């Protein structure tokens with residue numbers, strides 16, 4: 291989704307802005323641009339191509355400047371066109387980049403048109419530029435402050451005025467924004483990652499903040515326009531190896547990185563207890579009558595799997611909620627609820643809002659599970675666990691999902707340990723099983739050639755069912771989501787027992803059913819459900835365990851993941867589904883790492 295980088299310095303900042311945009315590319319975008327302060331009027335370059343192409347244009351036109359703002363845009367209001375790309379100017383004086391959505395942009399636009407402003411774009415952002423211009427009397431900070439009071443919606447903004455050469459102003463409400471402080475220069479970015487290598491000192495802005503940046507100097511005002519000291523955080527960011535190596539796509543690379551990501555996530559876990567979780571203590575787990583898991587998309591699926599672990603391992607009632615629904619529903623909540631937002635990015639607007647909604651209801655025992663340290667969600671929660679998946683570049687979540695599951699299992703087991711529902715023998719056995727996961731994952735990933743053969747068949751179909759039961763039903767949901775987003779094939783997940791209540795009517799020889807069939811207590815029931823599909827000519831693609839007794843034969847193909855892996859089995863069964871979506875996408879020549887219409891970090895509602 292949209293990304294912001296800005297810099298004010300005494301040297302040419304354009305190379306740094308381009309580098310920052312490159313680091314934000316993984317979030318997904320459809321156009322990009324950069325603007326710099328110049329005597330006379332600001333200059334900019336924008337395009338609907340990739341950042342590399344923008345960089346070539348910039349070098350051709352010799353765009354340089356010591357104050358600049360840059361943007362990757364993921365279209366919400368207005369088509370992905372050059373004219374709608376940011377930075378957006380108002381009367382060649384004010385330059386703005388914006389993430390988020392100004393919900394009252396229509397009424398603001400009507401007011402500005404009355405004042406004589408002409409709109410050149412279809413974006414909501416243009417009202418910000420003109421509004422700031424309308425309040426501008428030589429002091430950008432006060433113009434931005436006055437403007438932000440009139441916005442409804444979400445925004446992260448970076449702005450400069452062409453008549454104030456050494457100054458950049460930022461503001462945030464609901465969308466991420468971080469200021470970076472160097473010796474003689476300052477920066478703004480929607481993700482600290484964009485500034486790696488340029489500074490390691492950051493100020494994470496809070497909602498309602500406005501920030502004034504001059505070379506080497508950052509001043510923050512809060513919602514009430516009082517000057518505030520926000521903590522400076524020193525963050526050493528290693529520039530991770532983001533090369534593809536021998537892989538064809540980041541998604542494939544990230545699927546194969548899962549054994550390492552799980553090993554890293556478990557690196558310091560020798561026993562269960564509150565010390566595994568940052569800022570947690572016994573009270574985080576002791577006074578819990580209920581667990582509420584909040585997330586979107588794949589992260590919600592992780593919550594759905596974990597819900598069952600909380601109930602079976604910790605014997606605590608658990609509920610997994612789609613964050614975008616939860617945030618708008620009236621709730622009756624037990625104050626002894628442990629609220630667990632789950633998010634790869636830690637910036638997903640709906641999950642963040644759901645967390646804040648829960649906090650506003652007085653649920654303050656919150657523990658975030660996220661992959662990005664210092665993200666808004668990790669900062670907003672009282673305690674946290676960082677998964678160590680490393681940067682995930684492919685838009686589709688893969689290694690983030692399996693490490694979320696590992697983290698959630700640790701949380702469920704810790705809760706069980708503190709509540710006394712888990713014996714020390716069980717603790718030892720679960721920990722051993724967790725530490726065996728990377729090897730077991732490698733064995734499943736080695737079956738890629740078999741999955742490619744499946745993908746060659748499934749990629750020719752227009753729709754598919756995904757079936758599972760119990761803790762494997764959310765895995766079927768995850769498999770279906772992956773096939774939709776990566777291969778653009780319609781896929782629906784069903785709890786296998788539900789088929790006969792309607793969807794069986796759609797089963798024909800052209801409708802493949804991908805089944806997660808672990809060798810567990812529900813296997814016989816699942817076999818009956820598979821028979822219902824076979825009897826209607828449906829083709830079965832079954833992910834199962836050794837000894838499950840599901841032979842490959844006419845109309846049924848099986849892939850064995852190894853011996854049944856107990857409660858952690860969902861982590862192994864999802865791997866062939868990720869590969870199946872990936873290879874089906876390859877067969878259909880889709881844009882695997884940047885699927886159409888999607889973005890990595892969804893910072894708008």
Ligand code: F6R
Nearest residue numbers: 587588589633634635638686687
């Ligand atoms: C699907 C996918 C999305 C994300 C969702 C939440 O492959 O990646 O469904 O899981 O947008 O994102 P995070 O986890 O960053 O909150």
